[in-house]
Amino acid sequence: MSETIRAAVCRDFNAPLVIEAVTLADPGPGEVKVAVKACAICHSDIIYAEGGWGGTLPMVLGHEAAGVVEQVGPGVAGVEPGDHVVVTLIRSCGTCHYCSGGHQVLCEEVFPLDRQSPIAGAGGEALVHGLRTGAFAEKVVVEKSQVAVIPKEIAFDAASLLACGVITGFGAVTNTAQIHPGCHVAVIGCGGVGLNAVQGALASGAQTIIAIDLSNDKLAAAKRFGATHGINAGAPDHREQLMALTGGRGVDFVFVSVGVKPAIDSAAQYITKAGSIVIVGMPPSGVMGEYDPGTLAGWSQRIIGSKMGSAQVARDIPYLVTLYQEGRLKLDELVTGRFALDDINEAIASTKRGEALRNVIVFD
Ligand SMILES: [Zn+2]
Ligand SMILES: [Zn+2]
Structure with a gap:
């Protein structure tokens, strides 16, 4: 039938x-x-x-x-x-x-x-x-x-x-990276997925949540969703701004929410020693990222892939619904x-x- x-x-x-x-x-x-x-x-x-x-x-x-x-x-x-x-x-x-x-x-x-x-x-x-x-x-x-x-x-x-958008962004922070309270976080790209990475960082007790985007409107949106700071990626001193917010060391985790090469390649400059890059947004086939393996090894850094926020549907959807009903998830x-x-x-x-x-x- x-x-x-x-x-x-x-x-x-x-x-x-x-x-x-x-x-x-x-x-x-x-x-x-x-x-x-x-x-x-x-x-x-x-x-x-x-x-x-x-x-x-x-x-x-x-x-x-x-x-x-x-x-x-x-x-x-x-x-x-x-x-x-x-x-x-x-x-x-x-x-x-x-x-x-x-x-x-x-x-x-x-x-x-x-x-x-x-x-x-x-x-x-x-x-x-x-x-x-x-x-x-x-x-x-x-x-x-x-x-x-x-x-x-x-x-x-x-x-x-x-x-999709919520579990992918939120889950990248809470499930895949499992960030610790008090850490410094940056989120590159503040669309539907990135804003939910911001919300995940807020729910996880991040101390600093730095939104990075080329659009000032998106940075303003990120602040409404819990970002503590916004940095326009087009500013000549974008990296210096981030370092000034993190004691000169960089963030513990940077979440790359958009699948475009410039965003992916920009991530490494923002992380501290022992920091992690989390790739969240899916790029089209054929997009390659670049990184410096010497720095990655010498500074004990990690690159982590996160598919769909490592979601477990039966567990995560009811949890997110509860957060929403309690006013803790937008x-x-x-x-x-x-x-x-x-x-x-x-x-x-x-x-x-x-x-x-x-x-x-x-x-x-
Ligand atoms: Zn999707
Ligand atoms: Zn199976």
Whole structure:
């Protein structure tokens, strides 16, 4: 069985998405169908749509979503129709080598949805289930591990951000780097992910949280989210400003939230001896970073990769919801613009222009 829904389809790289009627399969064993109420636009969607990571087309993108469970397949426990959920791209079995070690984001299991996309075009051709979610659509079918139930009183647009931008930034600080109270932190890039690294640093008791960006507007936003200082990366004395704030030594951790080479290469100059660079933002394929291995070894420094904030969906989403409800995590303030599915190309263009913290596609 399947039903017809509307979706934004990527048919050509670097071309506008096309709103089409597509068919969505019913959920199979262990799968869940969710009526999407909100789906934020993440830079990963844009990199895919531009061909930055290759891949096969046509594809339905969108992976930062929230909605209402409509149907569950056989063998699904703990989620039922009517539940409000966050929908993530993290599909995990819970028992493989990596899941057993707490690395659900690296799960190596191959699921039925990995072999067969649940979405097809009107002519019957398979459409790639982009980022394992395909949420630029009225409904999705995902594996049960990809959803986390949330309280019904939380607005869908705010909740959708938890699926990717929030866990990626916040979790990089709290899960991947596990920073210690009193440390000095810098965050390079203050968009949707970077601001959540700032929030993670605040929640972890960092002493100094230095936001670094080329936009003074983004630096002002970072201060609203908990940054203690902002430094414009374009200032000739940007490094001296940071050193002056950290006793001349540099920060213990620098989080690089944007996947662009100048930001990645700039990180090493800011860290202290025994400090760490944490790579959070995903660059397009082929981007190479440069560092000085002699300094890295001589100063006992580390470079750490952080995928999706090393998130464990079942643990982290409820935790972040609690922080939000207690007023200790900002979500509503991250939502810059709300757009209908028909206006998705405008929402993407706005995101690419750097205007938004997060633009969200909302559904009635
Ligand atoms: Zn994302
Ligand atoms: Zn696994």
